[in-house]
Amino acid sequence: MTKQNLIHGIWFDSDGTLVDSLPAHVLFLNDLNGEFHLGLDLPSPEDREGMSRISSTPMRAFFLSAGFPESEVDRFLDIYKTIFPTDPKYASKPFRGVGKLLQYLKKSRVSPVGIITSNYKENVERDLGRNMRFFKVGFDKEYLDKHCGGDKGIALNHRLLTFDNPPPYPYFYVGDTEKDYQAAQFSGMSFIGVSYGWEIKSDDQRFPVARSPRELTDLIRRANEIGFKRQKPTGRLVIYE
Numbered sequence: 001m002t003k004q005n006l007i008h009g010i011w012f013d014s015d016g017t018l019v020d021s022l023p024a025h026v027l028f029l030n031d032l033n034g035e036f037h038l039g040l041d042l043p044s045p046e047d048r049e050g051m052s053r054i055s056s057t058p059m060r061a062f063f064l065s066a067g068f069p070e071s072e073v074d075r076f077l078d079i080y081k082t083i084f085p086t087d088p089k090y091a092s093k094p095f096r097g098v099g100k101l102l103q104y105l106k107k108s109r110v111s112p113v114g115i116i117t118s119n120y121k122e123n124v125e126r127d128l129g130r131n132m133r134f135f136k137v138g139f140d141k142e143y144l145d146k147h148c149g150g151d152k153g154i155a156l157n158h159r160l161l162t163f164d165n166p167p168p169y170p171y172f173y174v175g176d177t178e179k180d181y182q183a184a185q186f187s188g189m190s191f192i193g194v195s196y197g198w199e200i201k202s203d204d205q206r207f208p209v210a211r212s213p214r215e216l217t218d219l220i221r222r223a224n225e226i227g228f229k230r231q232k233p234t235g236r237l238v239i240y241e
Contacts, residue, residue: 006170007110007224011156011189013175014117015057016197019127021092021119025059026051028083028090029066032076040067055198057177058118058141058150085122092127095196097213102134104217108224112136114159116152116173116183118144152179153186172223174216176200181207192219 015021023045033040043050056065059080063073084090105113115138117124124140125132139155148154156173173184176197184191193209194216195202202211210216 005108005110005224006227007172007220008170009112009114010105010110010172010174010220011114011116011159012173013152013177013180013197014115014124014128015119016055016176016199017174017180017194018094018098018115018131019092019124020095021123021127022051022055022198024084024090024092025062026054028080029063029068032068032079036072038068042066052198057179057198081120085120085126094128094131095213097217099131101213101217101220102131104221106134110224114138115140116144116155116159117141118150118152118179151186152183156183156187156189170223172220174220190223192216192223 012018015025026043027045029040030042030044032038033042043054045051054062054066056062060073060077063076064070068076102113113135115124115135117138118141120142121138121140124138137159141150144150144152144155148158171189172192173180173187173189174192174194175181175184176194177199181191181193181200191207193200193204193207194213195204195209195211196213200209202209208219210219
């Protein structure tokens with residue numbers, strides 16, 4: 001007899017959660033800074049702490065956080081959409097262990113497994129490569145802007161309304177930024193944060209936090225096979241040991 005999954009569906013952010021793309025984005029910012037002689041004091045792609053200080057999503061917010069002039073951001077966004085997906089120097093790879101995580105979800109028949117990202121589809125598909133086969137559906141920045149006002153929470157909520165078993169059945173969203181957490185709260189999904197990405201810190205007490213894809217796999221496995229509860233009155237998700 002097949003054991004019943006306790007997780008009915010799981011959604012992932014891409015950048016900083018599945019793909020180690022922050023160094024490539026900071027490299028791109030440094031290249032623009034040099035090409036247009038902007039004189040910005042930017043961290044190097046090897047400076048994790050420095051990169052975290054300026055990182056933000058979506059890309060418009062990243063430009064502004066890094067100090068690019070607001071009057072020029074639209075022009076730099078056009079360059080980003082043209083150059084970043086096609087130049088091999090900006091290609092990124094999934095974090096080590098992401099493939100095993102996705103294989104576990106497939107083997108366990110957790111469905112749907114999806115992506116909701118503030119990045120563009122071309123970048124996500126390039127960087128995830130063959131791992132895209134594990135995802136049933138995905139929504140990128142163009143979809144979010146067109147249908148959801150750029151809001152991941154609205155997109156997650158729309159998806160829940162189409163499921164055969166809408167809440168209170170357990171659905172999870174996994175991400176690495178404060179906006180990801182807010183999106184999960186808005187939609188009613190449970191949230192798991194990752195501290196190896198762009199923003200979330202390992203000592204955040206509001207939700208379970210994984211410090212590596214391996215820890216993330218363990219958290220999801222325990223939630224799916226052993227269970228979880230919510231503490232009162234905080235509502236914090238607790239995954240059983």
